[in-house]
Amino acid sequence: MMKHAWDSYQRYAWGSNELRPVSKQGHSSNLFGSIKGATIVDALDTLYIMEMFEEFDVATDWVEKNLDFSVNAEVSVFEVNIRFVGGLLSAYYLSGKEVFRRKAVELGEKLLPAFKTPTGIPWALLNLKSGVGRNWPWASGGSSILAEYGTLHLEFMHLSKLSGNPEFAQKVMNIRKVLNRLDKPQGLYPNYLNPNSGQWGQHHVSVGGLGDSFYEYLLKAWLMSDKTDEEGKNMYYDALQAIETNLMRKSSSGLTYIAEWKGGLLEHKMGHLTCFAGGMIALGADGAPDDKTGHQMEEAAEIARTCHESYARTALKLGPEAFRFDGGVEAIATRQNEKYFILRPEVIETYMYMWRFTHDPKYRDWGWEAVQALEQHCRVEGGYSGVRDVYASSPNHDDVQQSFYLAETLKYLYLLFSDDDHLPFEHWVFNTEAHPLPVIRKEIKDRPNEVE
Ligand code: DMJ
Secondary structure, eight states: HHHHHHHHHHHHTTTTSSSEETTTTTEGEEEEEOOOOOOHHHHHHHHHHHTOHHHHHHHHHHHHOOOOOOOEEEEHHIIIIIIIIIHHHHHHHHHHHHHHHHHHHHHHHGGGGGOOOSOOOOOOOEETTTTOEEOOTTSTTTTTEHHTTTTTTTHHHHHHHOOOOTTHHHHHHHHHHHHHHSGGGGOOSSSSSSSSTBOOOOOOEEESSTHHHHHHHHHHHHHHHSSOOOOHHHHHHHHHHHHHHHTTEEEESSEEEEEEEEEEEEEEEEEEEEGHHHHHHHHHHHOSSOOOOOHHHHHHHHHHHHHHHHHHHHHSSSOOSSEEEEEOOSSSOGGGOOOOOOOOOHHHHHHHHOOOOOOOOTTHHHHHHHHHHIIEEEEEEEETOOSSSSTTOOOOOOOBBBIHHHHHHHHHHHHHTTTTSSSTTEEEEETTTTTTTOOOOOOOGGGOOOOO
């Protein structure tokens, strides 16, 4: 599958951000301004992990000669960080090639002006040449977004380590300081925060879009710090407790789901994006306070089951963008604009974590069901495409091969069917785009009785 996705991209869209697999041409999303090659950078580590070294060398050569960040264009700080900085960091740690370290630090430095706000909460959008930032016009009165400013931590800690410049780490640690000063409604973190006033915007809370990877990065910051980052740990388990109490619900037939919260009212909808939470909760269960390990593992398994149901209840056996638990339905999309599937990874990601922690064969079975559906409905001659309606009897392709399909979906599938010692969790933490980053070990002086 990776070979088909990569070869098609190389043949029809080389150098563009993404491939249009039906019309067989390049496609560039404005999330990356005029930076090019998103698929190449996002796919580097997957190629390496799958031992596709010839392809990896071709990609490395492209990065050396063509990857250019001196563009006069506005980019999404979050997207560029998770895909480009994250992709380059992983490629560096896996291959040891200096070019990736250099490019990651160069790009990180270009992102620093985004933090020039009265609070230090970064802008969502940044012009890489002028250093002028702003927020999405639709985001609650000029607010920054939790899942965007809260998903820089892992990459920025590594940038400080690799460059010797403490500024990256200081910027992301300050974000926590701002958050910790604020009152949290019912212990929850609203999705919107104004970077000028330091006050929350609308009280919308979500573990899916706009919120998701903020929670993921609290847990992973602790794990990636060799469990020294107690602040990250406490913030994660407190947030999860508030999510359990206020957002997690069970449907009448017994499916556990995570709803969205709007000013105290629940919207009984769960996004495909929210399905990553099964994997996250399983990953954190071992460190859970108050003997909650077993409870959190059960919760993670229930979320995996619900997300599997959202796939099983469609015609194409691929999950919708969002599914609902109201008006007499369970785990089914009811709105036309929520029925699409864009090759997202979250459900497979959760299967991979659940497999590693339980070795229950059902997770591999479910992963295999997804492989078959992808092959049957998303594979086209020119690559892999998303589909517009998973309830339709035959696929209507959207003509986009998302870069995260190569970075995440295919990597998590590969790991689901690999041995556990392939990228073991004791040594690697995956960023939100599935780019593995090594655990930063405690100083030897803190562990006098251990040998590195
Ligand atoms: C990816 O870019 C990342 O997984 C992000 O956290 C959420 N959206 C896409 C995949 O769905």
